[in-house]
Amino acid sequence: MTVPLAIGIDLGTSGARAVAMTPQFEIVAQGAARLADFGANPRSPKIWWQAVEAALNAVLSQVDRAWVHAIAVDATSGTLLPVDAEGTPLAEPLMYDDKVSTPQLLARIAAVIPAESAAHGATSGLAKALVFQSVPGVVKVLHQADWIAGRLAGHFRTTDENNALKTGYDPIDRHWPDWIAETGLKASLLPRVVAPGAPLETIAPYMASAFGLSEEVEIIAGTTDGCASFLATGADRPGDGVTALGSTLTLKLLSDRPVFAPDFGIYSHRINGMWLAGGASNSGGKVLAHFFAADEIARLSAAIDPDVPTGLDFYPLLEPGERFPVLDPFWPPRLTPRPAGDAGFLKAMLEGISAIEKLGYDRLTELGAPPLHSVRSLGGGAANPAWTAIRENRLGVPFLPAHSQEAAAGAARLALIGLEAVGDL
Template sequence: MTSDVQKIHHETECVFAGIDFGTSGCRISVIDGDERELFSDSVRWHQLAASASSSTPTRQPHTDGALAADPSLWLAGLHRLMAAVPVEMRRSMRAIAVDGTSATVLLVDTTTGKVTRGCRLYNWSALDEDEDEAPAEGPRAWAMAKAVSPPGSPACSPTSSFVKCLTWLLERPLDADEKIAHQCDFVLAYLRSSEEGGPMEVVTDWNNALKIGYDCETLSYPPWLKGHRTAADPSMRATLESLFDALPPVVAPGEVLGHVAAGRVEQWSLPADCRVVSGTTDSIAAFLAAGASRVGDAVTTLGSTLAIKLLTPDPVEDAQAGVYSHRIPLSVLPPGDRSSSDPTTTDRCFLAGGASNVGCAVLVDEGFSDDELRQLSAQIDPETDSPLDYYPMRGVGERFPFNDPHRVGRLQPKPGTRKEYLHGILQGIASVEVAGYAKLKKLGGAPKAAVRRVFTAGGGAQNDVWRRMRERMLGVPVIRSEHTDSAYGAALLAKRALDRLSD
């Protein structure tokens, strides 16, 4: 377990917790009423597995990726992190929110709270070619999804929540009390459950529900999920109706769901009125953490690959390029200047995004150490263009901002110095970022989807010379995000939900 504890203010009246469940472990962030982080802690799945036995009906996992699919470890991590929070803070904790990986789902018996099937992680595919992992009904579920879902729907993917649940249903009919839950939903339901082995009320949110087919414009499950497009195939319609009956109700991210159950209140020394707040996906929580507050704000993540997200007043979609939009209630954003948002769309905005295979992974491939990156970056003039025209990408194939399955990376010609080489690579990645925001602007109908400022997360955010280069190329302010952890974003959801209750 790692820990990062700031000075504890014993006079703090209210604190709020956010917990992120990720691919390698879970993390907690505790903030005060001014949204200052007071405490953070994390634990990895393999650390939890070493001290707790698995209680799920799946084979014993051996890697962080497989351990992440063990719901008993999610709950062990929850207890470990809550116990790590100083008791003075726990006694002042007014609300808890959770985020989890997108399209990570399981089936739960809501009368007992027991996991009946799962979990299937975000990267589980119905078309897995690994003989040991390949689901027998996966190809049939995928074919059914393509037949019933609209073209371009986020539900129409071999890794979507919808296809995962269809596969389960084709493998064996659902029991009457089996309900679908995302990772985030399961943990939030556990927090509200009155007793071990007792009833569990599963509720999901707009963002987690997107890849199961939820329509974030109409805020409803669409008719096609009930099989309305399959009248000619009674068997397929019956399958969809069964799945529809297992879908959880949907609320906005950042809505108060109820109170922490009395048993956990006592166990963790929480106030009796500590609330449980609906969560979101890990990527949305990270966006909230970055500081975006109004339509036109964007977040670029400069990691191994490049990902961009932009707040827009209307959804932006391009299925072929992998662009889709999450709906975000304005109430979960800070009350900054929102004058750029459409005045006719009260409490309505969308988070459009795309991901490129271009990114900082090539810097590792090309042997740039952290020290060399710092030294050479300091010698680069961010106001001057490099003559090199690079496309810094590993492998073959690109979806965004250029939909080209045959595109390959380009790092030629190599210049005479490492400084010039680095300049060309950084500029190449920035050029793809510029093209990405231009693509979103075009898809969204300029100027509605125009970027106004960019917050930066990921390892590349540390490079100030690169920030200034990108700022010049984008033509808008580029800001290094103070916070980038999803757990902090979840804590903001909890805090802002309580703010609305007191308004």
């Protein structure tokens, strides 16, 4: 390999993955490690780092290390930890889905937070930062990706605009807003913020030695796992959509302007000179899994004719309540009348979820995003041919292949952007 290589690292809920990528976006090496292989506590930063080390070493063993020029990291959005001046964690991190249960802290945020901020709620990074500022010796409160990148760079003072969003960062004016101080949070605890893909600095010499890398390797600002997954697909133009067909239905749409709709939980990430808006429904694969096992879904799907509609109007939910593309805590499930055969019932649910997907993209457009021009698909449902055909009929736009489904590939793309910024490509 005689071209510069960028490495992306993704730290997820169960493990770490890494990829090496060429400037032509070709993935030439991959590595992975499970958190469980290093201990029983997935909250342990020590275990995070061990998994990252293992995944990174697995990739480096497959390439000429001399051609590695940059590394970027993504990790779970909303996972925070307090550290001292040396970057040593001082308390167990609060994970992306942990809730702050202190009413006084939440009330202080609610009293001053703007409606369009992404820092609402008990799981926000801002609420967690308020908890951590009382930890003895705390110097900085970092996001998970910040801490991993900090280990590589040798300093712990920087975050990226995407990870900072749920901690209260203003992506329009591009600064920590003044109202954050009114919550009682010490501004000095917040890291400086740079754009995803911005060069941070070269790798720490002791890290270069540990991994057998050049001391000229650039550490590049990363992003959240969700943004990285979007970038991994290769979507890069306004109107490009990415649908994740996992346990829930999640939509992301690239826009030339920001979209904020607090009532729907919609906010926008600034990325690569554009904006990424999206929403998540309570419908999705978990509803299908409630009725059918995975092998049953595959068997029944083979009997479905996607071009002949059932004529039913299902809205597949397991319980009342929807958040996007409609906002109604009492929105009722619609799963009747049930067709006589299981294949017909599955087909009606697939049609219903596809209709929600269409309504979701239409809703984003109504709120200011550009019309949907293309779709790339992620998640287990993307491999179902019958469902794909139903979705194609419903959406009426080209379905394009995802370049990769690995979030680490999205981080690698950011590393390539950083290399271009420093003139190393």
